[in-house]
Amino acid sequence: MTMTGSSISRRSLLKTAAGAGAVALFAPGIARAQLTEPVRIGALMSLTGAGGTWGPIMAKIQQQIVAQVNDAGGVLGQKVEYFVEDDQTNPDAGVLAARKLIDVNKVCAITGVWSSAVAMPTLPICWQNKVAMLGIAASDTLAELPHQGYFLRTYVPVSLQGKAIGQFGLARGAKNFFVMLAQNPFSQAMLKGLKDEVEPKGAKVNHVIYDGTKTSFRSEVDQALKAKPDFIMLGGYPQDSGAIMKDLYRNSYSGTICGFGTAITGEFIAAAGKDVANGVYTVFPSVAENSPAYKSLQKLVGSTDVLDTNRCQAYDQINLAILAVAAGKQASGESIQKTIRSTIGGPDGEPVGDVLTGLKLLSEGKRINYEGASSNCEFLPNGNLPNAYFKTMQVKDGVLTTV
Numbered sequence: 001m002t003m004t005g006s007s008i009s010r011r012s013l014l015k016t017a018a019g020a021g022a023v024a025l026f027a028p029g030i031a032r033a034q035l036t037e038p039v040r041i042g043a044l045m046s047l048t049g050a051g052g053t054w055g056p057i058m059a060k061i062q063q064q065i066v067a068q069v070n071d072a073g074g075v076l077g078q079k080v081e082y083f084v085e086d087d088q089t090n091p092d093a094g095v096l097a098a099r100k101l102i103d104v105n106k107v108c109a110i111t112g113v114w115s116s117a118v119a120m121p122t123l124p125i126c127w128q129n130k131v132a133m134l135g136i137a138a139s140d141t142l143a144e145l146p147h148q149g150y151f152l153r154t155y156v157p158v159s160l161q162g163k164a165i166g167q168f169g170l171a172r173g174a175k176n177f178f179v180m181l182a183q184n185p186f187s188q189a190m191l192k193g194l195k196d197e198v199e200p201k202g203a204k205v206n207h208v209i210y211d212g213t214k215t216s217f218r219s220e221v222d223q224a225l226k227a228k229p230d231f232i233m234l235g236g237y238p239q240d241s242g243a244i245m246k247d248l249y250r251n252s253y254s255g256t257i258c259g260f261g262t263a264i265t266g267e268f269i270a271a272a273g274k275d276v277a278n279g280v281y282t283v284f285p286s287v288a289e290n291s292p293a294y295k296s297l298q299k300l301v302g303s304t305d306v307l308d309t310n311r312c313q314a315y316d317q318i319n320l321a322i323l324a325v326a327a328g329k330q331a332s333g334e335s336i337q338k339t340i341r342s343t344i345g346g347p348d349g350e351p352v353g354d355v356l357t358g359l360k361l362l363s364e365g366k367r368i369n370y371e372g373a374s375s376n377c378e379f380l381p382n383g384n385l386p387n388a389y390f391k392t393m394q395v396k397d398g399v400l401t402t403v
Contacts, residue, residue, distance in 0.1 A: 034076040039331045041066075041321055042083045042101035044122065045112040049089025054114055058314035059084050062111060064300055065318045065355055072356055075326050083107060087118045094118035095125065102129050108331045111317040113137050114310070116185065126150050132324075132333040132340075134317040136310065140189035143382040149337045151383035152320075154313040154374055156285040156390075158186040162193025164390045165233055165258055168283045170198055172256055174231035177205045178224045180244060182212030182236030190235055190260065212240045221247040234259035234280075242271025249276045258283060264393075264400070274398035282400070286391035287312045293319075293353030293373040312374035319355045320344065320377060323370055326362045341379050344370045 043062060045055035066082040074080060083105040085097035094115070101107045102125065110126060113119050113135030119142055126133040127150040135142075136155045143157065169177060177198060181187040187209055195205045206227045210220050221244060224232060232248065232255060234241040241263040248257065249272075259268070261284025269277045287309050288294050297315045298304060320340050325331050328339035343349075344358070349367035352358040358368050370377055375388050393400045 034329050035078040035325075035331060037331070038078050039075050039080045039322070039325050040083065040105055040107045041080060041318070042085065042105055042107035042110045043112045044087050044094060044097055044101065044110050044118065045084055046089040046114045046118070047084075047086035049087075051089040051114040054310045055086070055112070058112055058114070058310055061297070061300065061311060061314045062318040065315070065322070069322055069355055069359070072359070075322055075331075075359065076329060078331075080322060081105075087113075087115065087122075089115050089118065091117050091121050094122050098122040098125050102126070102131055107131060108325070108333050109134060109321045109336050111135075111321060112314070116142065123147055123151055126333070130333045132321070132336040134321060136313050139185050141185070143384050147383065149341070149381060149383070150333060152337060152340060152379050153383050153385065154316055154372075154377070155309070155385075156375075156388040157384045158189040159193030159196075160385070160388055161260065161283075161285060161390075162190040162195075163197040164388075165260070165283045166194040166197035166203075168258060168281070168392060169231040169233075169256065170201060170203065172231070174198075174256060175203050176227065176229045177203055177231045177233065178227050178229035179205065179207040179233045179235060180217075180220060180224060181207060181209045182240055183209050184212070187235065194233065210236075210240075212236050214240070215243065217244045218247055220244065221251065224248075225251055225253065230255040232257050234263045236260075236263050238263060238265050238267035239271050242268050242273075242277075245272040245276055245280065257281065261285065264395070266400070269395055269398055269400070277395045278397070280395045281392060281403075282394075283390055283392050285309060286389040287374050288372060288376070288389055291353055291371055291373060292351070293371060296354040297373045307373070309374055312372070316370075316372035316374050316377055319358070319372070320370060322355050323358045323362070323368065326359050327368070340377075341381070344368055347378070 045059045047055040066080045070079045087094035087097050109132040111134045116137040116139035119135050119137035127147045132150050134152045138155050140158050208220050208223050258281040264282035323344050324336040324339040327343045328335035349369035351371050352368050361368050375385050392403050394403045
């Protein structure tokens, strides 16, 4: 679908200009002539609701990629039809939207899926209909479902984030960890990731899971200090983490404090206070800033600024789906999920970071290795990334600074 202008509305997103009335482009050259029908890809985007900031941005990037592919002749002689539905960041709306994409639009893959709450009821619909889901949703529970390979998560699983924080602590010589976690769907997975990393290396881990809606955490801080940790991890949100930090400061805690990416933000610094927050670390998922894919995405969006992970994942998802169709020579969910893992997401082949280069190489009979803007895009059978990029920052003089 071709979109023009610098802004994008919900109405324009939901139009499918690449549908039956659109002009088909069948220029010779790029991986053509094997398919008999258009390649139909759906996007389950949070255009409204809590994820409404990101859905339109992600959809626009994917639409731009589809336009590039169609302008170059399509995939295997057919154009790509791209359908966007608004899940409203709501499970019920997400189910209805997924059903429309699958039952009416007949898509072979669904991209986007920003919310775990939306992914939980829609992933079963996908695997039951043999539709590949390339999603962002972070809940580790998704990977544990019997999805038969139809789930591929482009975001870093929570357990891997716990592992990264554990590695950071060990590198600083920590031997006694205390983890303070707000009660949410990610707490146990985060804790397990950290424990699995540090306990085999001889470190000790204690933890407390608290109600993040409270305003005072004095008893939880007392519990933490009683364990005499040399490393405290804050695994909640900005406001509760700020309140905890004030109590730690009042108790003159001198060990290392490191927070989850959702905890240590500008809002955390404001809640804790500049002096109290000073010196706190955060380790959080980053993107592949030095990759050709990242540079290609910067060119696409017309920015040299640091790009967020949602933009990078949206870019990778649509590229992976299209390249998998071309490499597998089938526009089916089964072929897409298998081909991403076995052909274009593995370490073999010529590295590529944009869809047009990948399609050209595939049309020449060459093997490719898609290395993305968000990660290297290699996926385990359960849909998770086996590794990822992380960035470490520290609060210095009231500002988060890369260290």
